Amino acid sequence: MNLVILDADTLGSHVNLHRFSDFGNLRIFGQTTKNERLAHIADANVIITNKVIIDKEIMDACPNLKLLCLTATGMNNVDLPYAQRKGIAVTNAAGYSTHSVAQHTFALLLSLMHHTEYYNSYVWSKTYSRQPLFTHIQQGYPQLYGKTWGIIGLGAIGRAVAHIATAFGCNVCFYSTSGKNHASDYEEKSLHDLLATSDVVSIHAPLNEQTLNLIAEKELKTMKASAYLINVGRGGIVNEADLAQALAAGELAGACLDVMQTEPLPETSPLLAENLREKVLITPHIAWIANEAMDALMDIVYNHMKDFVVNCQTQVN
Numbered sequence: 001m002n003l004v005i006l007d008a009d010t011l012g013s014h015v016n017l018h019r020f021s022d023f024g025n026l027r028i029f030g031q032t033t034k035n036e037r038l039a040h041i042a043d044a045n046v047i048i049t050n051k052v053i054i055d056k057e058i059m060d061a062c063p064n065l066k067l068l069c070l071t072a073t074g075m076n077n078v079d080l081p082y083a084q085r086k087g088i089a090v091t092n093a094a095g096y097s098t099h100s101v102a103q104h105t106f107a108l109l110l111s112l113m114h115h116t117e118y119y120n121s122y123v124w125s126k127t128y129s130r131q132p133l134f135t136h137i138q139q140g141y142p143q144l145y146g147k148t149w150g151i152i153g154l155g156a157i158g159r160a161v162a163h164i165a166t167a168f169g170c171n172v173c174f175y176s177t178s179g180k181n182h183a184s185d186y187e188e189k190s191l192h193d194l195l196a197t198s199d200v201v202s203i204h205a206p207l208n209e210q211t212l213n214l215i216a217e218k219e220l221k222t223m224k225a226s227a228y229l230i231n232v233g234r235g236g237i238v239n240e241a242d243l244a245q246a247l248a249a250g251e252l253a254g255a256c257l258d259v260m261q262t263e264p265l266p267e268t269s270p271l272l273a274e275n276l277r278e279k280v281l282i283t284p285h286i287a288w289i290a291n292e293a294m295d296a297l298m299d300i301v302y303n304h305m306k307d308f309v310v311n312c313q314t315q316v317n
Contacts, residue, residue: 001025001309002064004041006032006049011071014291015298020048023305041065046308048301054078059086067091067308069301074206074234091304095156096297100290102160104283105202105232108256112281113228115139142199142226145169150189150198152214153205153233154181161202162186173198177205177214195222200230207234215239220246228254232287235260244270247279254279258287 001024008017009030020026023046032040032052038061041047046067047054054068056079068078070092083090111117115138122128122136149170151158162172173187175194182188191214195201201223205211215229216239223229229252231238240261246252257271263285265271271280 001045002043003027003046003048003305004044005029006037006040006047006052010050011298012289012294015294017298019298019302020305023309038062046305049077051077054083056082059083059088067305069304071297071301073097076207089308091301091308093297093300093304096300097288097290097293098156098160100293101157101204101232101287102164103290104258104287105161105204105230105256106164108232108258108281108283109200109202109228109230112254112256112279114141115278118278144200147171147199148173148197150174150194150201151186152191152194152201152203152237153177153211154183154186155204157232158202158204161204165200170200177208177211179210191219192222195219196224198227199224200228202230203233203237205233205237207236211237213237213239215243217242217245220251223252225251226253228252228256230256232258235263241270244273244276247276248273252279254281256280257282259285 003020003024003026005017005020005026005028007030008028011017017028018026029040034053037052037058041058041062043064044062045064046069047065048069048071050071054077059065059079059082065088068083068088068090070078070090073092073094075090075092078090080090118139119136128136144165145168147170149165149172151162151172151174154162154174154176158174162174165172173189173194174183175189175191176182203215211234214237220242229243243255247255257280265282271282
């Protein structure tokens, strides 16, 4: 078989991509632009990709294509109905990053809440070394114990966050974006009530018709001025212009983002306004990349390939 990896750069240098040569001739591209897709795919039977768009045009132009292995949980970059019509199998990777994303959720919040960047800079500037006191109480911070943590999207990641928040002594509640999750182990609330009563709101939902622009001006005004908003779900769930305005107006204490409406984040984004520097902590979509999570991801994709090969051999025999 001919295999091609279209966007290896999205997987970093930690993973061993050459293991996929076990299944045939392997070509690896660091990145693939829209105009490079046909040239890079050529006569490939298998595509391994994270975010490259695989649409009708590509599928029609690549008659040898039999399998699309996505190195992600989301499948928005593939025209799934057309792939099914063409008999092209599509696999994704679910569950590999649950603990990684949950851990990063708290890394973001605690870094912002505790003003870690400020205090670390204070020490490295040698100012601490020159002061007479053993401490420097410039900015206080709230403790999580006794606070209400509201979770939007109580799936696997949401549950992992709920478990950790409970260990911190938080009272956990949740809002089901699908309206189908009625878990009894945490208190279910309407979106309005969750936003109005929570000290921390974290988003762990997919982007779909129910969640697009879910958190905008009206919802932000519902939140406490002392509350923190965390989005590690999908960027389109939060209206970034409205969020920037709410933060500038003092309607929120802070926001932590690992996903954005447009990625990379444009230099003109209102969230990059200098007056928001101490209220916003943004990481470049890295919540999923813990070393162990990446290893698990590659194992999942490898096993999908293995199952595909075994199935093909079975059909031939």
